[in-house]
Amino acid sequence: MSAVRENGVIVAIDGPSGAGKSSLTKLLAQRLGYIHIDTGAMFRAVALMSKRAGIATDDDARLAELCRGLDVTFVRDGASCRVLANGEDVSTEIRTEEIGLLTSAISARKPVREALLTMQRAMGAKGGVILEGRDIGTVVFPDAEVKFFLSASAEERGRRRYLELAARGDSATLEETIAKVIQRDKQDEGREHAPLKQADDALPIDSTSLSIEEVLSVMENAVRERLAQGDKG
Numbered sequence: 001m002s003a004v005r006e007n008g009v010i011v012a013i014d015g016p017s018g019a020g021k022s023s024l025t026k027l028l029a030q031r032l033g034y035i036h037i038d039t040g041a042m043f044r045a046v047a048l049m050s051k052r053a054g055i056a057t058d059d060d061a062r063l064a065e066l067c068r069g070l071d072v073t074f075v076r077d078g079a080s081c082r083v084l085a086n087g088e089d090v091s092t093e094i095r096t097e098e099i100g101l102l103t104s105a106i107s108a109r110k111p112v113r114e115a116l117l118t119m120q121r122a123m124g125a126k127g128g129v130i131l132e133g134r135d136i137g138t139v140v141f142p143d144a145e146v147k148f149f150l151s152a153s154a155e156e157r158g159r160r161r162y163l164e165l166a167a168r169g170d171s172a173t174l175e176e177t178i179a180k181v182i183q184r185d186k187q188d189e190g191r192e193h194a195p196l197k198q199a200d201d202a203l204p205i206d207s208t209s210l211s212i213e214e215v216l217s218v219m220e221n222a223v224r225e226r227l228a229q230g231d232k233g
């Protein structure tokens with residue numbers, strides 16, 4: 001059993017787009033008093049800055065230089081969290097579907113993954129954190145005390161995303177949205193560096209037919225059970 005960390009355990013929540021990672025990480029972090037680290041938002045911030053700088057998605061030298069000069073931070077704003085890139089609030093801009101697709105390409109580049117890996121490990125090393133992403137339990141923190149792999153059918157994840165986009169006034173159809181979810185799955189699973197995959201010791205949760213509350217209950221129980229084990233030394 002790994003040594004007890006200074007601020008608590010590390011919780012990893014990996015899974016494909018639209019599975020519910022951000023929703024559950026936010027709620028679980030509130031329940032546990034843990035810090036929520038949205039690693040997807042970090043990759044999205046890199047993608048946004050690369051777009052602004054006109055950097056090609058395969059220009060590794062310029063991407064590496066951009067990452068060296070990029071500081072991504074999270075700032076609590078009431079019940080939610082703002083994402084700052086070099087001090088600029090980019091929380092809204094990074095959430096567009098355009099940036100989402102660009103991020104899938106950018107996140108496949110080795111220099112970007114190496115730069116953000118260093119940042120993510122520095123943010124979470126002392127524990128008391130929940131990191132959500134694609135490679136947390138396999139690459140970022142393979143020694144995380146609790147790992148979940150949260151998934152749902154592509155149709156259900158597309159439906160969720162469709163409802164989310166429609167609420168924001170986006171005119172994408174359900175069929176188009178499901179197709180984009182499947183496209184991002186293929187890109188995230190098929191890339192050479194840190195592909196999306198379930199860690200061998202992760203607890204799989206298929207949320208296709210589960211409510212957010214039902215998923216949260218499974219996750220909270222699993223974390224509290226692990227914390228109780230730590231108390232036993």
Ligand SMILES: Nc1ncnc2c1ncn2[C@@H]1O[C@H](COP(=O)(O)OP(=O)(O)OP(=O)(O)O)[C@@H](O)[C@H]1O
Binds near residue numbers: 015023161
């Ligand atoms: N179990 C669930 N049942 C119904 N809706 C859900 C469930 N989990 C999440 N949702 C909804 O699905 C949408 C996507 O959820 P969320 O953004 O948390 O997913 P995600 O895995 O973080 O996606 P991405 O990786 O693309 O950021 C949100 O509108 C959320 O409220």
Ligand SMILES: Nc1ccn([C@H]2C[C@H](O)[C@@H](COP(=O)(O)O)O2)c(=O)n1
Binds near residue numbers: 132
């Ligand atoms: N640890 C991570 C987190 C995210 N990504 C990639 C995968 C997605 O295509 C993109 C945006 O993530 P989201 O905000 O939708 O969760 O970033 C990754 O490769 N590794």
